[in-house]
Amino acid sequence: xxxxxxxxxxxxxxxxxxxxxxxxxxxxxxxxxxxxxxxxxxxxxxxxxxxxxxxxxxxxxxxxxxxxxxxxxxxxxxxxxxxxxxxxxxxxxxxxxxxxxxxxxxxxxxxxxxxxxxxxxxxxxxxxxxxxxxxxxxxxxxxxxxxxxxxxxxxxxxxxxxxxxxxxxxxxxxxxxxxxxxxxxxxxxxxxxxxxxxxxxxxxxxxxxxxxxxxxxxxxxxxxxxxxxxxxxxxxxxxxxxxxxxxxxxxxxxxxxx
Ligand code: COA
Numbered sequence: 001x002x003x004x005x006x007x008x009x010x011x012x013x014x015x016x017x018x019x020x021x022x023x024x025x026x027x028x029x030x031x032x033x034x035x036x037x038x039x040x041x042x043x044x045x046x047x048x049x050x051x052x053x054x055x056x057x058x059x060x061x062x063x064x065x066x067x068x069x070x071x072x073x074x075x076x077x078x079x080x081x082x083x084x085x086x087x088x089x090x091x092x093x094x095x096x097x098x099x100x101x102x103x104x105x106x107x108x109x110x111x112x113x114x115x116x117x118x119x120x121x122x123x124x125x126x127x128x129x130x131x132x133x134x135x136x137x138x139x140x141x142x143x144x145x146x147x148x149x150x151x152x153x154x155x156x157x158x159x160x161x162x163x164x165x166x167x168x169x170x171x172x173x174x175x176x177x178x179x180x181x182x183x184x185x186x187x188x189x190x191x192x193x194x195x196x197x198x199x200x201x202x203x204x205x206x207x208x209x210x211x212x213x214x215x216x217x218x219x220x221x222x223x224x225x226x227x228x229x230x231x232x233x234x235x236x237x238x239x240x241x242x243x244x245x246x247x248x249x250x251x252x253x254x255x256x257x258x
């Protein structure tokens with residue numbers, strides 16, 4: 001896979017995607033969004049990739065937002081198309097991926113950057129990270145799912161405050177608010193994400209994919225999450241991983257998932 005704006009590192013069953021436009025603080029332009037879509041798609045369909053970490057290059061930014069220079073002269077139709085296509089190609093796509101995605105937030109995560117981090121299945125931040133949805137300061141609103149995912153993670157009141165003030169919160173505040181799971185020094189960020197990924201990768205990928213679908217169903221208005229859970233729970237009983245996991249437990253050995 002050859003990309004202009006992203007790098008991919010493969011370490012055993014783990015893939016690390018690095019958004020690589022440091023001169024523009026890794027801002028998401030159209031090309032980067034398309035490349036990320038293609039990278040996530042290929043990695044998700046690879047049987048050997050069991051977890052993905054997404055991060056930004058450099059020590060300053062995860063992603064400082066959508067690339068403002070690309071949409072500054074857009075009209076209403078182009079604006080709605082920008083949001084629709086971005087959500088479809090990247091933000092909803094990542095949220096609904098079968099492979100677990102951890103966002104390693106290594107600096108500014110603003111606008112589309114925070115929206116990308118929120119699309120990941122969970123987040124870990126470095127202590128220098130700053131997070132916010134500054135869109136209303138530009139006369140626009142978050143368009144890559146921020147108005148929906150931020151209240152899900154931090155509650156309506158805090159989300160309203162962040163969106164309306166357009167301010168940034170620190171990594172520690174983000175942890176207190178439930179936006180990130182851990183805060184560590186920058187040099188500890190990737191080691192911790194890798195450690196969490198390796199814990200995840202010991203488990204059944206098939207069961208994890210089913211769990212992602214069931215948890216996500218809680219945030220969908222047109223499906224009943226409990227029904228999805230019942231269906232996915234039942235389907236688990238037909239998988240080789242279930243047979244292996246339960247047999248291994250009864251035989252007092254570690255499971256060897258496919
Ligand atoms: N879109 C396009 N370019 C961006 C960008 C974005 N979202 N964020 C940063 N950049 C570019 C800057 O234009 C600058 O490019 P230049 O050197 O060619 O002029 C470069 O990245 C470095 O950014 P700079 O603003 O000089 O860094 P800073 O340390 O002074 O400030 C931020 C850092 C994050 C506070 C500031 O870049 C910023 O506010 N960015 C926009 C954040 C935003 O509103 N995002 C939501 C977009 S919807």
